[in-house]
Amino acid sequence: MNNIRKGDMVKVIAGNDRGKRGEVHSVDPKNGRVVVAGVNLVKKHQKRTGDVRTQAGIIEREGPIDLSQVMIVCKSCGKPTRVGFTFEGGKKSRKCKKCGQFID
Ligand SMILES: [Zn+2]
Known part of the structure; x- marks a missing residue:
């Protein structure tokens, strides 16, 4: 039973980002993963593509964490x-x- 949805406020209860709160960006119920704003930031190397909108260098973006690592925060x-x-x-x-x- 998946009870966390996109847009929910959640608190991280396990892992490196324990204690952080953020909004759910996306849920992957099939794999039991969730992406939370500002949580599990992963550094990615972005190569210059020639597209001015693409920022070259090291960018940080959220990586998915396990659904069992978050709890919903009641409004x-x-x-x-x-x-x-x-x-x-x-x-x-x-x-x-x-x-x-x-x-x-
Ligand atoms: Zn409550």
Whole structure:
């Protein structure tokens, strides 16, 4: 069950970037990976391509981390939390297990 979606605020709970918070840029449910803004920055060497929009040199960009390394941060109580699911009006909604408020 994948309960983290693009645009969610998450906290990193394991690895080098433990304690960092950021917005989810993309989720790869198939591989169980997630890309979070400002987390797991990887240096990449960018060669000059002749395209003025391409910055040559070393650029940093986010690399994917494991979904198990992040926890969603509840907008209501501001705490990293586990997510519960409820069905209301035939729609599945996510709920914070700490304060009981809806996340969606
Ligand atoms: Zn909450």
